[in-house]
Amino acid sequence: QKEVEQDPGPLSVPEGAIVSLNCTYSNSAFQYFMWYRQYSRKGPELLMYTYSSGNKEDGRFTAQVDKSSKYISLFIRDSQPSDSATYLCAIGGRGGFKTIFGAGTRLFVKA
């Protein structure tokens, strides 16, 4: 079993739709949960960063962590064509833990 599982998609939605992206992980020792966005031919950039269970909102983006079920989600409201990118979940922890990335989900938002 991979440490982080993420459906690679692609996921295609119409403009304005609510997008739900998800990952599961296996090691409960991880404490930090991140979402990175990667545009084509660019490096990943941090989108959301959360610590422990709960929700975090930033504009149209909401990150959700459920540590009891080892499940992390990213919701995008009112999706825009400019949101078209690959979204990578990542988990990490202190004390020498390395950051583990999911495979990335390719999202296409159609105008």
Add this chain to the structure above:
Amino acid sequence: DTAVSQTPKYLVTQMGNDKSIKCEQNLGHDTMYWYKQDSKKFLKIMFSYNNKELIINETVPNRFSPKSPDKAHLNLHINSLELGDSAVYFCASSQDGGGETQYFGPGTRLLVL
């Protein structure tokens, strides 16, 4: 002002050659990383350095040798290039190691013919 920069952006070379990729960060971070991203977009860590000291060395062929002359630079040298080395290599940095936000460079696209 670029935070994490890599050179070159593109590298096309023949099998068996030796090549280097350079990375520099101006964020004052203590930790730098090298990642390999394959054609399926899977991002996998190769090495991590903290204050010029190697702290993560994943199962990478010893043809790959990182070198950190100072904490702002982390270079990657690859000997005897193979077809399977073709990928995008990303450099990244973070304030501390483990779980911290990482800042990525633009990537170096390596194509081995």
